[in-house]
Amino acid sequence: MFDIGPTELLLIVVVAVVVIGPKDLPLALRTAGRWMSKIRKVSGHFRAGLDAMVREAEMEEMEKVWREQNAKIMADHPQGGAHEMEPTGAWPAVTPPAPPAVETPHAETAAEEPKAS
Numbered sequence: 001m002f003d004i005g006p007t008e009l010l011l012i013v014v015v016a017v018v019v020i021g022p023k024d025l026p027l028a029l030r031t032a033g034r035w036m037s038k039i040r041k042v043s044g045h046f047r048a049g050l051d052a053m054v055r056e057a058e059m060e061e062m063e064k065v066w067r068e069q070n071a072k073i074m075a076d077h078p079q080g081g082a083h084e085m086e087p088t089g090a091w092p093a094v095t096p097p098a099p100p101a102v103e104t105p106h107a108e109t110a111a112e113e114p115k116a117s
Contacts, residue, residue, distance in 0.1 A: 016028070
């Protein structure tokens, strides 16, 4: 991001210790950390706003292209409406399968007369 090398970072730390002092250095680092978090939050919010604007511009461009293509298609096929379209290669009519045949006992065995005793 900032391309700070180890020697440059060491120089910054030494200057901070000399200028601020070791006693107040933790407070200064905390304050610097808060500033950095606020800067990151603001830059993230700004970036999100820019991304939203770019997406809106892309959507408008896509809608414009879609309208142009739709107008061209409608001009090429002025009589073609959805209600007039006939399907080509219609599916064959599907009939449900017949229920399986149930075997019934033969009429002769079922109609036997009881034997007299």
